[in-house]
Amino acid sequence: xxxxxxxxxxxxxxxxxxxxxxxxMSFKTTNEILGGFSAFPRExxxxxxxxxxxxxxxxxxxxNSISYVLINTxxxxxxxxxxxxxxxxxxFLGDKHLFFWLLxxxxxxxxxxxxxxxxxxxxxxxxxxxWAVALAHTLFxxxxxxxxxxxxxSGVPKELDETAYVDGYSFPHFFVRIFLPTISAGIGxxxxxxxxxxxxxxxLAKNLTAVAAKPIVAAMTKTASTSGYELGLLAAAGVLTxxxxxxxxxxxxxxxxxxxxxxxx
Amino acid sequence: xxKTINNRAWFLVLPVFILVAFxxxxxxMTVVNYSIQETFGxxxxxxxxxxxxxxxxxxTNFHDSLKxxxxxxxxxxxxxxxxxxxxxLCMPRKGPxxxxxxxxxxxxxxxxxxxVGSMWNIxxxxxxxxxxxxxxxxxxxxxxxxxxxxxxxxxxxxxxxxWTSLVALLCYAGLVSIPxxxxxxxxxxxxxxxxxxxxxxxxxxxxVLTIAILLRFMDSFMIYTEVIVLTGGGPGSTTKFLSIDxxxxxxxxxxxxxxxxxxxxYFLIILFLSWLFYTLMMRTETK
Numbered sequence: 001x002x003x004x005x006x007x008x009x010x011x012x013x014x015x016x017x018x019x020x021x022x023x024x025m026s027f028k029t030t031n032e033i034l035g036g037f038s039a040f041p042r043e044x045x046x047x048x049x050x051x052x053x054x055x056x057x058x059x060x061x062x063x064n065s066i067s068y069v070l071i072n073t074x075x076x077x078x079x080x081x082x083x084x085x086x087x088x089x090x091x092f093l094g095d096k097h098l099f100f101w102l103l104x105x106x107x108x109x110x111x112x113x114x115x116x117x118x119x120x121x122x123x124x125x126x127x128x129x130x131w132a133v134a135l136a137h138t139l140f141x142x143x144x145x146x147x148x149x150x151x152x153x154s155g156v157p158k159e160l161d162e163t164a165y166v167d168g169y170s171f172p173h174f175f176v177r178i179f180l181p182t183i184s185a186g187i188g189x190x191x192x193x194x195x196x197x198x199x200x201x202x203x204l205a206k207n208l209t210a211v212a213a214k215p216i217v218a219a220m221t222k223t224a225s226t227s228g229y230e231l232g233l234l235a236a237a238g239v240l241t242x243x244x245x246x247x248x249x250x251x252x253x254x255x256x257x258x259x260x261x262x263x264x265x
Numbered sequence: 266x267x268k269t270i271n272n273r274a275w276f277l278v279l280p281v282f283i284l285v286a287f288x289x290x291x292x293x294m295t296v297v298n299y300s301i302q303e304t305f306g307x308x309x310x311x312x313x314x315x316x317x318x319x320x321x322x323x324x325t326n327f328h329d330s331l332k333x334x335x336x337x338x339x340x341x342x343x344x345x346x347x348x349x350x351x352x353x354l355c356m357p358r359k360g361p362x363x364x365x366x367x368x369x370x371x372x373x374x375x376x377x378x379x380x381v382g383s384m385w386n387i388x389x390x391x392x393x394x395x396x397x398x399x400x401x402x403x404x405x406x407x408x409x410x411x412x413x414x415x416x417x418x419x420x421x422x423x424x425x426x427x428w429t430s431l432v433a434l435l436c437y438a439g440l441v442s443i444p445x446x447x448x449x450x451x452x453x454x455x456x457x458x459x460x461x462x463x464x465x466x467x468x469x470x471x472x473v474l475t476i477a478i479l480l481r482f483m484d485s486f487m488i489y490t491e492v493i494v495l496t497g498g499g500p501g502s503t504t505k506f507l508s509i510d511x512x513x514x515x516x517x518x519x520x521x522x523x524x525x526x527x528x529x530x531y532f533l534i535i536l537f538l539s540w541l542f543y544t545l546m547m548r549t550e551t552k
Contacts, residue, residue: 005357007352008366011370015430017388017395018426019372021384021395022388025387034393036392037394075284079280079284082277082280083278086278089274090270090271091268091270091271092270092274098278098282103539106483107535108289108535109508109511109532109535111487111507111531112296112511112528112532114516116292119295120291120295135284135287138284139288143285146281200374201377201378203489203490217377217380220379220380221494242375242380245376246368246372246375248375250368253367
């Protein structure tokens with residue numbers, strides 16, 4: 001055990017403390033939480049979880065969130081793939097400006113776009129559907145996906161493309177059969193990032209939905225405000241939002257380091 | 266890689282172009298429309314020129330939230346970048362613990378932002394939260410709903426918790442890409458750890474560090490959800506950052522004109538600073 005690992009261990013403890021506290025509270029009754037300080041639940045209860053799994057307004061909110069996140073991830077990756085290929089292989093009129101313009105959308109504060117988005121998605125009659133949120137989230141996910149995929153694609157030597165054409169492959173055939181499997185790690189990482197940023201975003205998701213497509217992040221703010229402080233329920237709902245993230249990280253754990261450098265190391 | 270010139274590549278970019286144009290250009294035009302016109306509803310618009318822009322630029326509220334935003338972003342960068350770098354340097358490079366470290370460190374990044382806010386909101390409560398109780402037990406009076414300093418401390422600590430891992434993971438990715446031969450050469454030359462860091466690791470990390478700073482700058486400059494859940498911008502308006510101010514204006518007050526002018530100024534500031542970072546980054550990439 002080297003001395004420097006202590007710093008890492010301390011940091012991880014610091015990261016885990018709030019998560020432990022959330023977990024701890026989710027097993028308490030709201031009365032016990034408000035009653036005073038205790039480091040672990042004295043009356044262990046699963047009531048909060050039971051409420052979430054039996055109340056349709058709660059579990060539907062989870063399903064809504066998962067559906068727009070998945071739609072968003074699929075759309076983002078599908079449109080970003082050909083674009084990233086173009087940026088990594090060709091020079092074309094206005095390519096650099098286009099690339100920077102795409103990135104500016106990653107820089108746009110969601111707060112700027114909330115109001116116009118509500119108008120826009122009302123106008124095209126998508127308001128309060130998962131599609132509205134999924135499309136709105138492509139604003140920042142598509143540029144990111146293009147950026148990551150371009151990084152990974154630039155790591156594939158061009159000789160691969162040329163050999164395939166010599167062998168008589170058409171472009172679509174080559175792209176789907178040969179190129180995509182070669183960069184599958186990159187696609188996984190890009191999908192991870194799209195999933196992540198769509199899953200954690202609240203401002204747009206909350207304002208683009210009303211009742212039918214209400215996401216979990218909006219359902220949680222309602223618990224906090226209307227029915228007083230339902231802390232136990234809020235904590236349990238919070239714990240359940242950690243699970244999809246944890247599952248997704250587990251799947252990409254081997255590529256995570258490279259992925260965070262956006263395929264550029 | 267030498268790229269071939271081919272304008273037909275535009276066909277490959279077209280889907281992205283259409284999607285992003287729909288999502289970015291139409292809303293942006295709406296904002297521009299509102300920012301130069303006066304409206305009383307019913308789709309009646311009157312030309313108002315630069316009135317709203319002047320109003321916002323002379324608005325002391327805007328100055329204050331901009332000042333707070335700059336201090337916050339500065340603090341966050343000053344803490345997270347060195348801390349993330351140190352943690353990346355301390356992490357194991359091989360063995361079964363690598364995956365464990367990576368997964369645990371990535372976890373805060375996947376917590377929905379409002380959950381991050383509630384988590385810290387509850388944990389920092391002075392009477393029943395772990396953090397609040399601990400600080401008060403040390404003899405320091407701490408109540409983040411009343412004391413501005415405590416509110417700032419909690420907000421910054423929350424952001425450090427939330428995002429330092431991003432910097433650490435980026436730096437780690439840069440570090441593992443350094444070939445072993447570099448370290449062996451340094452060993453033969455008898456280089457001290459500091460020299461290894463200064464002349465081998467740091468130059469190799471320049472690129473990932475730029476990405477890290479760029480991402481952290483943009484995201485901390487747009488922070489909204491975490492703070493609104495944690496402090497609601499309070500006590501008073503001591504933690505009211507730009508996005509919070511903007512959403513209050515746009516959705517709360519329906520001051521569409523000033524809010525739109527605000528949006529444009531806000532966006533331009535981010536755009537300009539990000540463009541600076543971006544050009545610096547591209548310069549290092551071409552070298």
